[in-house]
Amino acid sequence: xxxxxxxxxxxxxxxxxxxxxxxxxxxxxxxxxxxxxxxxxxxxxxxxxxxxxxxxxxxxxxxxxxxxxxxxxxxxxxxxxxxxxxxxxxxxxxxxxxxxxxxxxxxxxxxxxxx
Amino acid sequence: xxxxxxxxxxxxxxxxxxxxxxxxxxxxxxxxxxxxxxxxxxxxxxxxxxxxxxxxxxxxxxxxxxxxxxxxxxxxxxxxxxxxxxxxxxxxxxxxxxxxxxxxxxxxxxxxxx
Numbered sequence: 283x284x285x286x287x288x289x290x291x292x293x294x295x296x297x298x299x300x301x302x303x304x305x306x307x308x309x310x311x312x313x314x315x316x317x318x319x320x321x322x323x324x325x326x327x328x329x330x331x332x333x334x335x336x337x338x339x340x341x342x343x344x345x346x347x348x349x350x351x352x353x354x355x356x357x358x359x360x361x362x363x364x365x366x367x368x369x370x371x372x373x374x375x376x377x378x379x380x381x382x383x384x385x386x387x388x389x390x391x392x393x394x395x396x397x
Numbered sequence: 398x399x400x401x402x403x404x405x406x407x408x409x410x411x412x413x414x415x416x417x418x419x420x421x422x423x424x425x426x427x428x429x430x431x432x433x434x435x436x437x438x439x440x441x442x443x444x445x446x447x448x449x450x451x452x453x454x455x456x457x458x459x460x461x462x463x464x465x466x467x468x469x470x471x472x473x474x475x476x477x478x479x480x481x482x483x484x485x486x487x488x489x490x491x492x493x494x495x496x497x498x499x500x501x502x503x504x505x506x507x508x509x510x511x
Contacts, residue, residue, distance in 0.1 A: 314497060325488060325501045326442075373440060379497050384430075386492075386499060388442035 285309055286378050288389035295366055296397055303361045303392045305332075305376030311356035312378035316386070317349075320373045332359040366396040399424045401491050403502035410479045411510055417464075418474045418505045420489030428494035431465065431472045436504075437485040445487070448472065476507075484509045 285308040295301050305315055313334045318326040330351055331339040338351035348370075350362040359378075363370050375391045400423045410416035422431070433445040448456045448465050455463050460480075464473045476483055489502040 316498070320440075325503050326499075328498065328500075331498065375440075375442065377442070377499075385444060385447065386497070387444075388434075390439070390441050 286376065286387045286389040288376055288392050290392060291390060292393050294395045294397065297367055298365055301363045301366055301394060303363075303374055303376075303394075305359045305361070305378070305389050307357045307378040307380075307387075310378075310380045310382065312359075312380070313356060315353065315359040315376055315378045317351065317359075317361050318375045318377065320375060320391075322373075326375060329361075332361075363394065366394070368396045370394065371396045399426075399491050399493070399500050401489050401500050401502035403489055403505050405505045406503070407506045407508070409508045409510060410476070410483075412479055412481060414479055415475060415477045416479055416507065418476075418487055418489075418507070420472045420474070420502055422470050422472060422489070422491050424470070424491065424493075426493050430492045430494075431463075432490040432492070432499070433461070433463070433472075433474045434488045434490060434501075435483075435485045436488065442488075446474065479509050481509050481511075483507060 287306045289304045315332040317329045320326045329344045332351045332353040334353040340346045353359045376389045377386045379386045402421045429450045431448045435443045435445050446456050446458045446461050460477045462475045486504045486506050488504045490499045492499050
């Protein structure tokens with residue numbers, strides 16, 4: 283199956299700093315990618331839809347100025363957590379649909395810990 | 398809005414036995430997709446099986462099969478000949494036509510016992 287990578291897999295940062303997470307589709311092009319957040323022992327909550335060449339679409343309750351999304355190319359989307367605070371600590375997962383297979387593939391996730 | 402409900406927070410099964418995980422959903426759409434994803438301790442989401450709503454035939458993938466009841470909006474997953482490697486969190490998910498924007502259920506933690 284198709285592969286989606288995320289970088290970094292683990293990040294620890296100080297409160298007030300910004301953190302950038304990259305999501306790449308390695309063997310297919312994705313005009314759309316999705317960003318999810320998952321708290322321990324909970325389900326995945328969709329945060330936003332990343333659109334290549336246009337602005338991201340955010341789900342209700344997600345602060346767009348807090349979670350900046352840039353879809354720089356057909357294989358790369360980035361999520362930047364700005365001025366991170368301890369409550370932003372979570373597991374962030376991206377996904378990309380492979381149009382040839384009509385299936386979404388998920389990255390391995392990024393664990394963020396804000397101290 | 399679409400909702401996905403998994404009423405079993407935890408399930409246990411003996412190795413080599415069969416287990417069924419339940420999922421119900423609510424939608425007013427006629428064209429949609431349903432999925433089961435597996436999340437092992439590594440937390441990598443892995444697609445187990447998918448079902449197109451327009452197909453009446455239940456999807457199967459080796460030891461995994463679904464019971465899709467469209468009128469009842471039910472989508473259960475049956476795992477046959479359970480193996481230790483099947484132990485994971487299982488999420489049922491819904492996507493409207495186009496299969497992109499997923500809505501997940503709350504998950505069922507499956508334990509496989511010797």
